[in-house]
Amino acid sequence: MSKFVSRRDFLKASAALAASLSVGIRSLSAAGATRPQKRWFKGNLHMHNQWSDGHPLPEWAVDWYKSHGYHFICPSDHNIFQSDQLRFDGFHFNNKPSDLTAFEGETSLWKVVSPKSGWSKLTQKQIDEVIEKFGSDSVRTITVDGKTYVRMKPFAELEKQFVEPGQFLMIPGYEQTGGCPNGQQVHMNFINVREVFPYITADQPKAILEQTFEKGRELYGRDYLFTANHPLWRYYDFSPNDLIALPQIRLFELNNNEIVGEYDAHPQGWTPEQFWDVVNAYRASHDQPLLLGMGSDDRHSYEKPAKAWSVVRAESLSTEALIEAILAGDFYASNGLDFEDIQFDGRTLSVKIKVQEEGKYRIEFIGTKKDYDPTSRVVEVTEGPRCPTRKIDVYSDQIGRVLETVEGTEGSYTLKRDDLYVRAKIVKVSDDLKPDWRSKPAAWSQPYRA
Ligand SMILES: [Zn+2]
Ligand SMILES: [Zn+2]
Numbered sequence: 001m002s003k004f005v006s007r008r009d010f011l012k013a014s015a016a017l018a019a020s021l022s023v024g025i026r027s028l029s030a031a032g033a034t035r036p037q038k039r040w041f042k043g044n045l046h047m048h049n050q051w052s053d054g055h056p057l058p059e060w061a062v063d064w065y066k067s068h069g070y071h072f073i074c075p076s077d078h079n080i081f082q083s084d085q086l087r088f089d090g091f092h093f094n095n096k097p098s099d100l101t102a103f104e105g106e107t108s109l110w111k112v113v114s115p116k117s118g119w120s121k122l123t124q125k126q127i128d129e130v131i132e133k134f135g136s137d138s139v140r141t142i143t144v145d146g147k148t149y150v151r152m153k154p155f156a157e158l159e160k161q162f163v164e165p166g167q168f169l170m171i172p173g174y175e176q177t178g179g180c181p182n183g184q185q186v187h188m189n190f191i192n193v194r195e196v197f198p199y200i201t202a203d204q205p206k207a208i209l210e211q212t213f214e215k216g217r218e219l220y221g222r223d224y225l226f227t228a229n230h231p232l233w234r235y236y237d238f239s240p241n242d243l244i245a246l247p248q249i250r251l252f253e254l255n256n257n258e259i260v261g262e263y264d265a266h267p268q269g270w271t272p273e274q275f276w277d278v279v280n281a282y283r284a285s286h287d288q289p290l291l292l293g294m295g296s297d298d299r300h301s302y303e304k305p306a307k308a309w310s311v312v313r314a315e316s317l318s319t320e321a322l323i324e325a326i327l328a329g330d331f332y333a334s335n336g337l338d339f340e341d342i343q344f345d346g347r348t349l350s351v352k353i354k355v356q357e358e359g360k361y362r363i364e365f366i367g368t369k370k371d372y373d374p375t376s377r378v379v380e381v382t383e384g385p386r387c388p389t390r391k392i393d394v395y396s397d398q399i400g401r402v403l404e405t406v407e408g409t410e411g412s413y414t415l416k417r418d419d420l421y422v423r424a425k426i427v428k429v430s431d432d433l434k435p436d437w438r439s440k441p442a443a444w445s446q447p448y449r450a
């Protein structure tokens with residue numbers, strides 16, 4: 001990483017500035033103390049298990065990430081935190097036994113085993129998977145009135161079982177799940193919180209986003225993350241105009257497991273990448289903080305490979321360091337490729353691809369010019385599967401254009417006077433490479449501006 005940095009031309013031109021950024025190279029603080037070298041940590045901050053409607057039991061899900069090279073996760077179940085409070089209800093289930101005697105002194109969530117599989121159900125298959133992996137002691141059951149209740153491990157127990165300092169970290173959180181009366185869904189993650197509040201509904205997605213964000217600020221104070229999840233599900237649940245109106249929202253999901261390949265953008269509308277550029281063209285021209293794009297897999301079923309994740313460059317594998325790095329935009333979204341390095345010195349964005357496989361690689365520098373057309377027009381969308389009738393905004397194709405393409409694994413782009421911002425997207429070139437956010441394998445840097 002440092003080898004790459006030292007080679008870059010921009011360092012010669014602005015050594016002092018680059019030294020102050022110094023990500024990836026050992027740097028000295030004003031006091032002269034050596035700060036730890038930053039490194040990349042792979043994580044996923046959006047996933048589900050049987051605490052709500054994910055298929056596996058919690059320990060099976062956490063173990064999957066730990067054993068697949070992830071450094072950090074947030075088990076973000078729908079409208080619930082994995083506390084040790086005794087309960088029998090949750091997201092679309094309620095199995096409270098008529099007699100609680102058998103549960104005296106017990107803690108946590110107990111779910112009933114269902115004879116048939118189906119959405120949000122717990123079946124014997126998931127229990128057998130855990131017994132096979134962790135032994136029969138790891139599953140506790142109580143049978144009442146012919147129903148078998150299974151205890152879900154709370155967050156604190158999962159932490160004890162899986163967390164290893166410097167190797168694997170668990171961050172508490174949940175997904176605030178609900179929507180508008182017309183069926184438009186607005187989902188948001190609160191990351192690094194342990195307390196849930198009831199879903200705030202409203203007629204318009206913008207009001208839900210705004211009020212939920214405010215409530216979070218009131219309740220949680222600082223040191224947590226708020227993410228606006230999967231805007232494209234199906235077509236458009238909230239729009240770029242909503243996030244233009246709410247510059248306090250810094251994070252959205254650029255990639256989401258449940259969307260890629262399963263839902264298409266409306267033919268006249270925008271893709272998640274265009275969504276991102278529309279918001280950032282506006283924010284950059286109004287001197288507001290840019291919107292940052294996360295990769296999340298939002299896993300429910302674990303049969304298929306994970307399709308998106310985020311890689312964060314931080315000083316250590318701690319919740320504080322990761323949150324600080326994410327809010328500073330020092331991370332990228334990926335569905336298969338990795339950046340070896342990303343540097344921005346205030347004018348020039350330089351990136352290097354970490355090559356793990358032979359092949360042709362491409363870097364696209366994408367941005368919007370200052371004289372772009374900021375107007376939008378409204379298109380009526382008729383009702384379809386998971387898509388209530390609604391109006392969507394359609395924006396100028398001057399937004400989010402490829403400013404420069406580099407065929408290769410290293411490249412840089414210097415912002416011109418008329419550029420609002422630039423971001424880098426890296427892809428492995430193949431015959432069936434799809435455009436925009438469906439490119440795979442690919443990775444996306446955050447946007448940068450002068
Ligand atoms: Zn969701
Ligand atoms: Zn989710």
